[in-house]
Amino acid sequence: MNYSKVTLTQIEPNDLPTVKHITNGLLPYLLTPVEFNQSSVNHQYKIYLEDINAYYFSIRGLKDGFKLITLGFCALRNINWVSRHSEVYFIMLGGKCTVPHNSNAKDALGQLLRFAFEEVNLNKVYINVIDGNEIREILGDFGFVAEGSQRESVFKKGRFLDVTVYSLLAQEYREK
Amino acid sequence: MIGHKNVALKPIEEEHVSLLVKWGNARGLLRNRSTKRKTCTTEQKEIVNNSGDNPDFLSFMVLHSSAPKGVCEVYDLDWINRGCKINLYLEDRAESVPACGDSALLAILDFIYDSLGMHKATVDLLADDVVMAGLYKKHGFKAEVRRRQHYFTNGQYKTVIEMSLLEEEFEALR
Secondary structure (H helix, E strand, C coil): CECCCEEEECCCHHHHHHHHHHHHHCHHHCCCCCCCCHHHHHHHHHHHHHCCCCEEEEEEEEECCCEEEEEEEEEEEEEECCCCEEEEEEEECCCCCCCCCCHHHHHHHHHHHHHHHHHCCCCEEEEEEECCCCCHHHHHHCCCEEEEEEEEEEEECCEEEEEEEEEEEHHHHHHC | CEEECCEEEEECCHHHHHHHHHHHHCCCCHHHCCCCCCCCHHHHHHHHHCHHHCCCEEEEEEEECCEEEEEEEEEEEECCCCEEEEEEEECCHHHHHHHHHHHHHHHHHHHHHHHCCCCEEEEEEECCCHHHHHHHHHCCCEEEEEEEEEEEECCEEEEEEEEEEEHHHHHHHC
């Protein structure tokens, strides 16, 4: 997939140090309790490659107008092929959230949704958002709807946090 | 022994395989319905014999006055966030839910909170499953997520309701 601002490509082995850096930088907003070392990231990468219920992408963009760098990662994962839904996984550094309020993040999320609904033919995508991850506004821009809140379902820094589930149906995507 | 009043939760043995095939192919085991594939004796026997291999999944035969009435599963055990999912399948609901539904659910909940030390139990139900929703609600479960068009069956997408019960809510009702 190739668009003007950012490009979604397959994750390559030389992306893995960046995966570690970005993932560990966004730990407060992820289910992962501890930081990854490089070995565990590499191991996880092998699992990704064999996962037939997921598509993982590296988000690449131009820096200073000419140098292509990795900005983050995104995925459709836990795909249910019968009920045609998938979880959206999206991480990009830039503030107190996993989807920063900038045009690159919006462009990348837009491409991922286009892929989900126009290429993979899903009926629904959803995203789980931990309290404190300030992405509600950006999800609203894409038409995501809050389906509810999983009470006290994640333990971080000595307390249980809620997780809000947002979803977008194919019909809503097309209308948008 | 895990149990409550006249209900006991016992390990599933090979002798129960034929019942598991029958119940597994009946509608109701939402968790197992994602592939839409019918189950068979060989598959169920393998699941029973390998049940000790998966630390995040526990299943029990629900016995009411010593007669098998259904299956109870505790799965997606999350030891850090101390949450888990449960699934209670009872055959012949019109009869078995009033007769042993309360005791079976209380037996599972006692086990989850007192033996496993969980903080939260969650169950996924089809929105039109009013019988089981009523049972869970009676025991303090609260609907927290309404997953739209989340389960495809009979040619249409159905809404799935996620209900949950926190440890302190269970203690308050005990």
